[in-house]
Amino acid sequence: xxxxxxxxxxxxxxxxxxxxxxxxxxxxxxxxxxxxxxxxxxxxxxxxxxxxxxxxxxxxxxxxxxxxxxxxxxxxxxxxxxxxxxxxxxxxxxxxxxxxxxxxxxxxxxxxxxxxxxxxxxxxxxxxxxxxxxxxxx
Numbered sequence: 001x002x003x004x005x006x007x008x009x010x011x012x013x014x015x016x017x018x019x020x021x022x023x024x025x026x027x028x029x030x031x032x033x034x035x036x037x038x039x040x041x042x043x044x045x046x047x048x049x050x051x052x053x054x055x056x057x058x059x060x061x062x063x064x065x066x067x068x069x070x071x072x073x074x075x076x077x078x079x080x081x082x083x084x085x086x087x088x089x090x091x092x093x094x095x096x097x098x099x100x101x102x103x104x105x106x107x108x109x110x111x112x113x114x115x116x117x118x119x120x121x122x123x124x125x126x127x128x129x130x131x132x133x134x135x136x137x138x
Contacts, residue, residue: 016046016047016048016049016054017046017047018044018045018046018047019045019046020033020042020045022047023045023046023047023056026047026054027047027054027055027056027071027073028053028054028073029071029072029073029074029117029118030116030118031045031056031058031071032058032069032071032118032120032138033045033056033058034137034138036060037060037067037069037134037137037138038060038067038130038131038133038134038137039133040060040061040065040066040067040134041060041061042058042059042060043059043060043061043062043066044057044058044059045057045058045059048070050070050072051072053072053073055070055071055072055073056069056070056071056072057069057070058070058071060134064125065124065125065126066124066125067122067123067124067126067130067131067134068122068123068124069120069121069122069134069138070120070121070122070123071118071119071120072118072119073117073118073119074114074117074118074119075114075117090102090103090112091103091104093111093113093128093132095111095113095115095132095135095136096115096136098113098114098115099113100112100113100135101113102128102131102132104127104128107125108123108124108125108126109122109123109124109126109127109128109130109131110122110123110131111123111128111131111132111135113135120135120138122134122135
């Protein structure tokens, strides 16, 4: 996945959809954007471009304690994932009834999982328990 600041702009140079209702209408998967996640309030929902498809960037909280969630359309269940079905070699976690991969660093945590044809990536300058709790809330 390659995101750049230009990915927040539409072909006309204007900002893409902002707000849960507008973004939900812009994506072709069910958007998960609860009003709070892991105790953090919803901050912003905006459309972004991921691999030439409209996706969603949903943020919770503010500053270093916040969590960002990228939601994008995934492969249908049983088909190869974006990385060809290969393991990324990251530690595994279980989120509900699906397996995910988690990266824990001194600066923060990232977690990736797929469920119901939607890929989720959660990142934040927070401990792994916080991104895991957020993932369970989606």
